Amino acid sequence: MYFDLQTKKFYMMEYIDFINALISTCLTKNPPHLFLYESRLLFRRAARRCLHEKNYVITDIGAELLRTQIHTSKQDLSIFAAGLGGAGEDMSSVLQAIYSVSSLKNDIVVWLPECSAVLMKFMLGLGVNHVLYEDRLYTELKLFDPTLPFISPYFLREKSAAESIRRIKKLSPAELATVLDFSRGLDVHAISAFRQISDKTVYTHRKNAMKNLKIESATEWFKLLTFLKGFDFTR
């Protein structure tokens, strides 16, 4: 039963129709939901504006909300967008969140600062399908289409990188945890003591992680670790 203010009458049938109409509009016109993590103000405003033009419902999330927010949205078909350049000390929690979202088969967009191709490889290993270059954020985000995986041409300048992207496999949770432990500056013995696993297991995780990410040299590996540490000059 519903009371109409203009006609001042009670209606029964119309109400059900009204609800049905509401449900149908919700179903048809429901815009895709997007979670945005970007700690830098200027980038956030530019990204918001661009995504707003594409009719996404945007929710800003900080690092502390990453886990909870994303788990509540498990049922929705949603997109997760993150800028990693300003993540700083929150880097590992952002990466963990990206990994958990990607296992829910959601689309993930990530933009990276100027850095080598190894980072792009790592993102693909986390299950990210759209990798953008942050200096061209606005132009590349404008072209963003969830159905088409996109990697910024900036990261494909090296021929070897372009060739290896197709062979990259997703990391296992244990491999990711090991990479993150290494990026904190721990050595193998410290990790094995901390995780209560054998030294050899740690070595194996590292070896498999490098194999899955198609990291060929130790230099590349150290480059990755340096970035993941969240080395940040402004703070």
Add this chain to the structure above:
Amino acid sequence: MFTFNIVSRIKNPTWYIGLTEMLNTMMLGNPLWKYQWLNVCDVTHTHLIILDFTDVQDNQNLPDQDALLLSMQSGYQLLVLLKSNQQHMAHELYASACSLLFVDERQFHIRNIVELSMKQRRYISPGIERCVACAPVLPLQISFTPAEKKILEGLCRGMNGVEISKMLFRSQKTISTHKRRIMLKLGVKNDYELATKIDFFQATKN
């Protein structure tokens, strides 16, 4: 009604859109205040000129027009955008009179920039302050031998010991010894710390 005139020399659309959005928000909060982007660079009628140096490598080969603007007395009319890995540029520009802003600043208020330029004072963003406060620790205090310098160059380019040994026609053991001495001088224990140190020095050099 007051109109704040801004001349944009921003090449990167991301910074432009970001700043436009922030200025729009400011306009919503202050009904008697508005801004407009101008195309002509006329110093008498503009309140702020925004230059984009985020893709400039060093101070020496700037376009003439930009160099002229930088030498201008009224530095508060000039806002230079930098990225946080351009520490060297930040240090050099701090000596001139212009306002400075890191585009990857986590938090800043566009209101401060506008207000300070009206008060004829320069604006320095928090990141720049921090960067200038801690003078770059260059490895100048540490003296490397010529051989060590060559190897350090190779390491900076991301080469490993074997590649350097092939480049310099020295045995791997020689390279390894030099590298050990470099690590000793830098005070690092393993390859990971060395990579971090090298990354830091490269960033401060830029």
